[in-house]
Amino acid sequence: MNRNMTPPEGDAQDSRLSAWLDGELDTDGAQAMSELVTSDETLAARAQRMSRIDDLVRAAVPEESVPDALVARLGLSTPAAAPSAEIVDLSAVRRQREEHRRAAAPAARPRLLWRIAAQVAVIGGVGVAAALWFAPHGASVSQSDEYRTLSNHPQVSAPAVNAVVIFGDAVDPAAAHRIAGAAGANLIGTPNAAGAWKAAIAPGRRDDVLSTLRADPRVAGAEPIDGANR
């Protein structure tokens, strides 16, 4: 937040606390608010409450995939909108991962890099991780289900998930959406246990969008999860 923000007097502290939660305070303001929250239990409880409210609001209006019927109704059905690959191209994924490793500052982000490497490896390796990602919790995944998840199957509705993105530890979900959205990627659902998000990117722009994301210091990694980049 900039210092020229002038909320109404009575709401000033709540507004600043709200902005602090959103990562919108400048460095000095954020530091001051962090100290206040640390030393003031009431304020800490208030911050926790606000965070809980955000979670409830997001749960009340969840982001969902758009049914094919609705895409058609909107006049947006197009081959370019559908997933483009049947299988994962392991060599392409590894190549990109290695390029990403070289491009990133290894000393600065070692812990983040292993996360994206691990995620891409498991997804690229057998497809099970990706299948589990899409499957309901607790559901068993058959071989055909795994394959269908990564293929251009009619049961897979828009959006076309074609990338995986992992953010730095300090990036919360709201910021993740913001960063991805600014680059042109749409994060789908919620991150998995390892903190990896699945993402949909317009097929024709995927390389550019992934490059933009990789260049962002808040992004630990961004990789394609199909073979379209061969």
Next chain:
Amino acid sequence: MTGTVTKPADEDLRGRIVAFLPRLRRFCRGLAGGDGDRGDDLLQAAVERALSRLDQWQPGTSLENWMFKLTSNLHIDQIRSLRARGIAVDIDEATDLPGVDELERLEFRSELEAARAALAAMPQDLRNVMTAVVLDGRSYRDTAQLLDLPIGTVMSRLSRARQFVDSYVRRGPERMVAA
């Protein structure tokens, strides 16, 4: 030959719209107070308007931002239209929080149900900001540009929106247990 940017084919643009369609759909639902049908109606109207005006989008600028802005403006137009027809819409009561009497009448089975009710009851101006920041994950600056508001107004409205939802959630099951 001039240096003009070549416009992508419509098909490519449609593909790009589909890529962010889930976000746009959620944005519409948020603006509609969480009402799925009204949200999808807004989404359809927005996409129709966008497809009919694709020539107005400037290559080199964000198609996504253009679509979200168009959607937000369309929603404002729809509300103004409703008001012109005598249908009450609380677009001007930007900072109203629910009164004590109103809250006393509320009771919810879960916090999620309370949050849904709060979104539906919230003044539109608060809802717009909450939708942009909390649901769509936009920065205050992006939200200010999207909604044509000063950043300070975004900040204060968001805080009020959170208070609004909180006042509803406090009428949920925890209150009944504590009572």
